[in-house]
Amino acid sequence: MSTQLIQPRHPQRFDIRCNVGDAIVANLAVHIVFFFPRRLEARALTGAFAQVLDSFPLFAGRLAMSHGRMRIRCAGQGVPFTTVSSGRTLRQAIRSASEDSGGWLIDPVNGPAARWVRGPLCKVRLTHLANEAAAIGFSWHHTIGDMQTAMHFMNAWVAAAAGRPVAEPLIVEDRAxxxxxxxxxxxxxxxxxxxxxxxxxxxxxxxxxxxxxxxxxxxxxxxxxxxxxxxxxxxxxxxxxxxxxxxxxxxxxxxxxxxxxxxxxxxxxxxxxxxxxxxxxxxxxxxxxxxxxxxxxxxxxxxxxxxxxxxxxxxxxxxxxxxxxxxxxxxxxxxxxxxxxxxxxxxxxxxxxxxxxxxxxxxxxxxxxxxxxxxxxxxxxxxxxxxxxxxxxxxxxxxxxxxxxxxxxxxxxxxxxxxxxxxxxxxxxxxx
CATH class of the missing domain: 3.30.559.10 (Chloramphenicol acetyltransferase-like domain)
Structure with a gap:
């Protein structure tokens, strides 16, 4: 197993003022796993990931409190990216996830800890499975955004890995x-x-x-x-x-x-x-x-x-x-x-x-x-x-x-x- 901290290539420094929707989900993290029928190269994935963090700096940020309000502090703190190998097959891994015991497929963000400025807001785990299959476990703190925000990030990651232009998100510093x-x-x-x-x-x-x-x-x-x-x-x-x-x-x-x-x-x-x-x-x-x-x-x-x-x-x-x-x-x-x-x-x-x-x-x-x-x-x-x-x-x-x-x-x-x-x-x- 190896873990590296992926940071934006060009870190930005700014705060995002959270809104009431962010406060409601401040203790929650979301975990999703993608299963692929072939092996994926970790070096290519991490390189593209770092490129995308330039456009989505909030995924590399940390939560902070200022004047009694929660903020996402974007300063290029980084995203832990872990690569592991498993002897389980693709079908065994999917069955494990379906039976509610697939925790080994993710490196989970700790929602309450992240809320109180004690951890990253996003983590990724690439698992090399048997028979040349792979799984990507993507975990993010809900204050970063909803599923649409996460999917914009994933699509940008795909584009960067393929050498295509990355679609820029609209990031506002005062959401409310x-x-x-x-x-x-x-x-x-x-x-x-x-x-x-x-x-x-x-x-x-x-x-x-x-x-x-x-x-x-x-x-x-x-x-x-x-x-x-x-x-x-x-x-x-x-x-x-x-x-x-x-x-x-x-x-x-x-x-x-x-x-x-x-x-x-x-x-x-x-x-x-x-x-x-x-x-x-x-x-x-x-x-x-x-x-x-x-x-x-x-x-x-x-x-x-x-x-x-x-x-x-x-x-x-x-x-x-x-x-x-x-x-x-x-x-x-x-x-x-x-x-x-x-x-x-x-x-x-x-x-x-x-x-x-x-x-x-x-x-x-x-x-x-x-x-x-x-x-x-x-x-x-x-x-x-x-x-x-x-x-x-x-x-x-x-x-x-x-x-x-x-x-x-x-x-x-x-x-x-x-x-x-x-x-x-x-x-x-x-x-x-």
Missing amino acids: AYLDEHLPTDGAREPGVRCLGWAELARSGLYLAKDARSQRTLNLYFTDDEIARMPGAYGSRMRLSANDVVCAHMSESLMRADPVVDRRRLAIAVNTRKRCGLDPMLAGNILTTLNLDLRRGEAASAIAERIRHSVDHFSDEHCDMRINQQFFDAAGSWRAARCVSAAFDPVQWNPIITNWSGFGVYRIHFEDTWPYYCTPLMRLPVAGLGALMEGADGHGLVFQMSLPPREFEAMSSPAVREHLHRFRCAGDVLPR
Whole structure:
């Protein structure tokens, strides 16, 4: 195993003032693994990586606190890049990741440590597998940005490795001020964030220390044909996206699986760039959540239609980024440190789903080699956090969610699994 600190070739020195969205995810890191069916050369990858850091200096930065506010300090501190070898085959490595035990494939960023200026914001691990295969584990602190930001970086890395020009991101030094200037004037009338009370904070701390490690990751795969049958079976006259129907399908099943809970709040992450006409190259957490109440017994068709209606009217009715920032700025540094999404409940977890499909993960290629499989590795301290992503070779959708043991067992029961896959037919193509 070897680790080197990759630094920008031309370091820049400036600070990025974080916004309220960054503060909400300040303890979270995201891990994603790309599996390739051939060996990749470490020297070529690290050279291109250093070139890309010139355009994306925030990945080589560190967090800092200034006047009670969090900032990303960009001064070329570097990204640890580790190269290791493993005797496991490509299929064995993918199986390991799917079984929620693939931690050996990543060098994980420590979210809480990075928040308090004790570690890097990005780490990379290249694993040479048996049979000339390879895996790239990419881990980044969520304050750097969302999935779109990470994918802009990955695409730039691909371009640099191929000797092509790198697309420049839009990096603003004051994210809050930029959004206030460019977001539409309409939007939500109430903030989608709140401050935890001291009792809630204590309960959350106890959960993180005692119970978070017992959480399990639910993994489900829905075929393209399975998803295509859902809107017709629901009888909806609305145009429903794959994200609408799968989120609704899972929400209905989550409510059916737990007879104790009659209501939960579903939070769906929305990319505000797309919905509010912002620059698609804007780096940062340019997203917020669309919140809908779930009720026991509500049909998936009704949930899907409510999701679609809310998404279609997101800009003028539901975008809460401006009012959230106002709430955050007025809270003061002590209360702002306890700021969370309104969907977060330390007593009763709520599903919070982000859609990672459509970002082009299967177009990330090095040395003319495209990924065979790509997956997030769920290492999340909060129950109910989930993600949707394309399956192997870009077919179907994989749904992952971090759940407490009791809910994990309920969702894994044969009866619930049969209900979840009631739209699957014998001829559907399943992953190999």
